[in-house]
Amino acid sequence: MVSKIKKKSKKITSFISFQDTILNLQKYWSKKGCVILQPYDLEVGAGTFHPATTLRSLGPKPWKTAYVQPSRRPTDGRYGDNPNRLQHYYQFQVLIKPSPKEIKKLYLNSLTAIGIDHKDHDVRFVEDDWESPTLGAAGLGWEVWCDGMEVTQFTYFQQMAGLECNPISVEITYGLERLCMFIQNKKNIFDLAWNNEGILYRDVFHQSEKEFSAYNFDYANTENLFKIFDMLESEAKSLIEKKISLPAYDQCLKSSHVFNLLDARGVISVAQRAEYIARIRDLTKEIGKIWIESQN
């Protein structure tokens, strides 16, 4: 007979600080053969925008990487007042091409490395197909829930920069703050223990959240930002003509962030929004083509 559903308790092997969570994930994925990269040194909205994911997921060459990526989403800022929302947060990103057969096992064991044994928790793979209009990208996959909380995005890329992926990469993105709130059983991001010496997330980032929210929503000079967007787009186009993909992609990332700032300032209409996204996507597509040519 089917036994009764077991009531599972939140069992965390040991307390793990924010910085140790990152270190443990880096160690784990390093042992699995991933190139451990450092964050990309430009403002991006997610780990996916790092060229180590966007561009490296294109073309035939195998690739394995893992890195932390500070991610900026200006519209998500709340002046440091909201316990769950930030305009600057961290993602831990893993990209493996081609996606290995045992990827689910690798992922579940990575949770064990940060104190979450999947046997003690209700881990679910819930449908969450992904699309990025600015990257011209799409993938199929899941958001992974641990005892009802979303802790990871798990995606098989099917398309990137408007091009079909072949072979297929798998992307695993851990939302580090949310994951640590689960591990440390905290209700407020700012209460997370950054290390084991009493330093909290608040001590590191609260002022930054307040000030950047003010910049993003109130003070960013929109007249200049519109000009900067045009300049970046023009620079990207010129570099595309010269067929140098990586510097062209940098211009594209910068223009994407400028667009996000304009969006946060509320100066972009619905029609303009679609037009700006299309302009960024067009750049990404051209860059993707140049990148692939360079890979063959």
Add this chain to the structure above:
Amino acid sequence: MSEFFLELFSEEIPANLQSNARNELKEIFQKFLDENDITINSKVKSFSTPNRLVLYIDKIPKEIEKKSLEIRGPSVNSQDMALQGFLKSNQINKSQVYKKTTDKGEFFFFKKPSVKISTHQLFRDNIKKLLAKISWKKSMRWGEHNLYWGRPLKSILAVFDKSILDFNLNHLQSSNKTFVDKNLEENLKKFTEFKNYEKFFKLNNIIIDQELRKDFIIKEIIKA
């Protein structure tokens, strides 16, 4: 009488894709049975869990008789090349054809004799084509494979009359084993009969039949 059961084990398939695939799988195999005049004294059944798409057909006759069939060939007035092509495609010689007048004129005919075909053979010859008929609303590729499926397909268990129904689907080879641990995709276990498969998973807290699973959940919710 024979039993056929199939388990397509994959990473978690979303609920709506799962129910479509489950229904289609049943319809595709029912149509295949009908088209081949295979009468079973039971119903084609299909089941699913997020990881397991299962088909079960019981009481299949071991062989079927394909009735004698009169096949029309080219017109007697057509060039010899047409007749040669007809002979070749039916793997026969000229002595086996005869002339017959119809409303549309005189034609060559061939009477295909009735034959006995093993259903095992018929299933093996058609299963790949049948599985390719599942029309996923959304499908994907993974790794370096060219197969499209709802989510990555990891193993195929196919048993006909307690033996493996041997075939390959792209990079996957059928077997009589499946993963017991759906998360780590470990602990392969062999099955030769559906009743043992169903019983084993029930003992391991997995109800294969979605309707029974639904009833169980509702009962537990009411109790709670």
